[in-house]
Amino acid sequence: xxxxxxxxxxxxxxxxxxxxxxxxxxxxxxxxxxxxxxxxxxxxxxxxxxxxxxxxxxxxxxxxxxxxxxxxxxxxxxxxxxxxxxxxxxxxxxxxxxxxxxxxxxxxxxxxxxxxxxxxxxxxxxxxxxxxxxxxxxxxxxxxxxxxxxxxxxxxxxxxxxxxxxxxxxxxxxxxxxxxxxxxxxxxxxxxxxxxxxxxxxxxxxxxxxxxxxxxxxxxxxxxxxxxxxxxxxxxxxxxxxxxxxxxxxxxxxxxxxxxxxxxxxxxxxxxxxxxxxxxxxxxxxxxxxxxxxxxxxxxxxxxxx
Amino acid sequence: xxxxxxxxxxxxxxxxxxxxxxxxxxxxxxxxxxxxxxxxxxxxxxxxxxxxxxxxxxxxxxxxxxxxxxxxxxxxxxxxxxxxxxxxxxxxxxxxxxxxxxxxxxxxxxxxxxxxxxxxxxxxxxxxxxxxxxxxxxxxxxxxxxxxxxxxxxxxxxxxxxxxxxxxxxxxxxxxxxxxxxxxxxxxxxxxxxxxxxxxxxxxxxxxxxxxxxxxxxxxxxxxxxxxxxxxxxxxxxxxxxxxxxxxxxxxxxxxxxxxxxxxxxxxxxxxxxxxxxxxxxxxxxxxxxxxxxxxxxxxxxxxxx
Numbered sequence: 001x002x003x004x005x006x007x008x009x010x011x012x013x014x015x016x017x018x019x020x021x022x023x024x025x026x027x028x029x030x031x032x033x034x035x036x037x038x039x040x041x042x043x044x045x046x047x048x049x050x051x052x053x054x055x056x057x058x059x060x061x062x063x064x065x066x067x068x069x070x071x072x073x074x075x076x077x078x079x080x081x082x083x084x085x086x087x088x089x090x091x092x093x094x095x096x097x098x099x100x101x102x103x104x105x106x107x108x109x110x111x112x113x114x115x116x117x118x119x120x121x122x123x124x125x126x127x128x129x130x131x132x133x134x135x136x137x138x139x140x141x142x143x144x145x146x147x148x149x150x151x152x153x154x155x156x157x158x159x160x161x162x163x164x165x166x167x168x169x170x171x172x173x174x175x176x177x178x179x180x181x182x183x184x185x186x187x188x189x190x191x192x193x194x195x196x197x198x199x200x201x202x203x204x205x206x207x208x209x210x211x212x213x214x215x216x217x218x219x220x221x222x223x224x225x226x227x228x229x230x231x232x233x234x235x236x237x238x239x240x241x242x243x244x245x246x247x248x249x250x251x252x253x254x255x256x257x258x259x260x261x262x263x264x265x266x267x268x269x270x271x272x273x274x275x276x277x278x279x280x281x282x283x284x285x286x287x288x289x290x291x292x293x294x295x296x297x298x299x300x301x302x303x304x305x306x
Numbered sequence: 307x308x309x310x311x312x313x314x315x316x317x318x319x320x321x322x323x324x325x326x327x328x329x330x331x332x333x334x335x336x337x338x339x340x341x342x343x344x345x346x347x348x349x350x351x352x353x354x355x356x357x358x359x360x361x362x363x364x365x366x367x368x369x370x371x372x373x374x375x376x377x378x379x380x381x382x383x384x385x386x387x388x389x390x391x392x393x394x395x396x397x398x399x400x401x402x403x404x405x406x407x408x409x410x411x412x413x414x415x416x417x418x419x420x421x422x423x424x425x426x427x428x429x430x431x432x433x434x435x436x437x438x439x440x441x442x443x444x445x446x447x448x449x450x451x452x453x454x455x456x457x458x459x460x461x462x463x464x465x466x467x468x469x470x471x472x473x474x475x476x477x478x479x480x481x482x483x484x485x486x487x488x489x490x491x492x493x494x495x496x497x498x499x500x501x502x503x504x505x506x507x508x509x510x511x512x513x514x515x516x517x518x519x520x521x522x523x524x525x526x527x528x529x530x531x532x533x534x535x536x537x538x539x540x541x542x543x544x545x546x547x548x549x550x551x552x553x554x555x556x557x558x559x560x561x562x563x564x565x566x567x568x569x570x571x572x573x574x575x576x577x578x579x580x581x582x583x584x585x586x587x588x589x590x591x592x593x594x595x596x597x598x599x600x601x602x603x604x605x606x607x608x609x610x611x612x
Contacts, residue, residue, distance in 0.1 A: 043405075084405070
C-alpha cells in the first residue's frame with residue numbers, strides 16, 4: 001500500500017519511522033516541512049528534514065528528540081571558546097550533515113537530490129522529500145515583531161506571544177520533484193502528529209500540494225493530547241491565537257482536507273463535534289514499539305474509511 | 307626590541323614561537339602568508355595563519371606540524387560517511403576556527419581583525435597579522451597545468467613538476483592594517499625558515515611590503531638544510547626550476563633584501579659566495595627549547611650586524 005506521510009519535527013519523525021517499519025520498502029514517501037530551515041555559521045540547516053532522516057535511519061538521539069545519538073560536541077565547544085554564537089547547539093556528527101549539504105547546495109544540487117543521497121547512505125528505505133527545493137522561511141508574527149522561526153523557537157524559547165504566521169516566498173515555491181507524483185500514487189496520506197501551524201501548514205501551502213491532497217484519503221494524527229502538545233509550542237500557539245488547544249481544534253484546523261482523524265484516548269470526550277471517522281487510541285510514542293503499533297493502527301483505520 | 311617576523315607554515319611558526327618566548331609582550335609582530343588560503347566545504351581556511359597562531363598559543367599538534375593537539379575527528383569521519391570530500395583532513399577543534407572565521411568574514415569583518423580577536427582569546431601575546439585582508443591565492447604553474455595551491459600541495463602531494471608561481475590579484479592587494487607600521491617600527495625583521503617560493507614571496511609581493519623592508523635590517527633563516535627542506539616541497543621546487551637547492555640558493559633568492567643570513571652548520575661549506583654576514587648554527591627545531599635557542603641566536607646575530 002503506497003502511503004505518503006507529511007511530517008515536521010519529532011512527533012512526525014516518530015510516526016514516519018513507525019510507518020517505515022510496517023510498510024514494504026518503496027511504499028512510504030515522507031514529505032517534510034522545510035519552513036524552519038535556516039542558515040547558521042554559514043551553513044544550511046534543515047531541522048525537520050534531519051530529524052526525520054535521523055529517525056528513519058535509527059541515528060536519532062532518543063533523549064533530546066533532535067540531533068544524533070552518540071554525539072560529541074567538540075566543534076561547538078571550540079566555537080564557544082572563540083566567542084562564537086552559542087544559542088544553537090550543533091553536535092559534531094550533525095554538523096557534518098550541514099557542512100556536506102551546504103557544500104553540495106553551493107555546487108548547485110537541489111536539496112531533494114542531496115537528501116535522497118544522504119538517505120541512501122544512511123540506509124533509509126523510505127523516500128524522504130523536502131516539501132520544496134526553494135526556501136520558504138517561516139516567519140512567526142508576534143507581539144514583539146516578526147521573528148524568523150529559529151529565533152522564535154530556539155533563541156527566544158517560544159516566549160513572544162504569537163499573532164500569526166507567514167511563509168515567505170511560498171507562492172513562488174514549487175513542490176520538490178516527486179512530491180505530487182507520490183501523492184498521486186498514494187492510497188493513504190497520513191498527516192503525522194506535528195505542529196499544524198508551523199510544520200504542516202507550510203507543506204499544505206506550497207502551490208499544488210493541498211489541491212493534490214484533496215483528491216486523497218487523508219488521515220491526521222493529533223499532536224495535541226489532553227489540551228497539551230507532546231513537544232513544542234503547538235498548544236501555546238492555539239491559545240495565543242484564541243483557540244482552545246484540543247484535538248478537536250486540530251481536526252477543525254485541517255477541515256475538509258481530512259477523511260479521518262486519530263486522537264488520543266484521553267481526548268475521547270472532545271470528539272463529538274468533529275464529524276468525520278475517528279480512531280481513538282494511545283498516540284504517545286515513548287518506545288520504539290509504540291511507533292510501530294500506532295502506524296499499524298493508523299493504516300488499518302485509514303484502510304477502513306470509505 | 308621591536309621585531310617583525312615573516313612566516314609561512316610549520317618552520318616559520320616554530321621560529322615565531324621561539325621569538326615570542328624571548329621577546330617582551332608587544333615587541334613581536336608576525337606577518338603571515340595567506341597565499342595558500344582556500345575555501346573547503348564552504349569554509350575559509352587559512353593554513354599558515356592557523357599554524358602560526360596554534361604554535362604561538364601552544365595549541366599546535368607537535369606530531370603533524372599542522373592542526374591542533376588533542377584533536378578529534380568526528381565531523382571529518384561523518385562527512386566521509388556522507389561521501390563528502392576527504393582529501394583535506396579537518397579536525398573538530400580546527401574546524402571550529404574555520405566556521406567562526408567564515409561566519410565573521412561573511413558578516414563583513416576583515417581577516418586581520420578576526421585573527422587578532424582569536425589570538426587574544428587564545429592568549430597569544432605576539433601580534434599576528436595576515437599579509438593582506440584581500441585574498442591573494444597562490445597558483446602553482448606545473449607541467450600538468452595551473453593548480454590552486456592546496457590542490458598541488460595536499461590533493462596532488464606536490465607531485466606535478468613546477469614551472470613557476472602566480473599570486474592572483476596581488477597587485478590589487480594592500481598590506482593588512484598594521485603591517486607597514488610594524489615594519490616601520492621594527493629594529494630587526496626575521497624571515498623565518500619558510501618556503502621562499504610559496505610562503506615568503508607572496509608576502510614580499512604585496513605592494514608596499516618589499517619597499518618597506520628594504521629600509522630595514524632583514525635577516526633570513528634558511529629552510530634548506532643539507533640540500534633538503536626540513537618539511538615541504540621547497541627543495542623540490544628549486545630543483546624543478548633548475549636551481550640546485552641549497553642554503554646559498556635561498557640567500558640569493560632574497561638577494562639585496564638581506565642584511566644577514568642564518569644557515570645550518572651542515573651547510574657551512576656552501577656559504578663562501580653569499581657575501582653578507584652569516585650565522586652558522588643548529589637551525590633544526592625538534593624540541594621547544596630549540597625554538598627559543600635559535601630565536602635568541604638570530605636576534606643576537608641581527609643586533610650585531612652594522
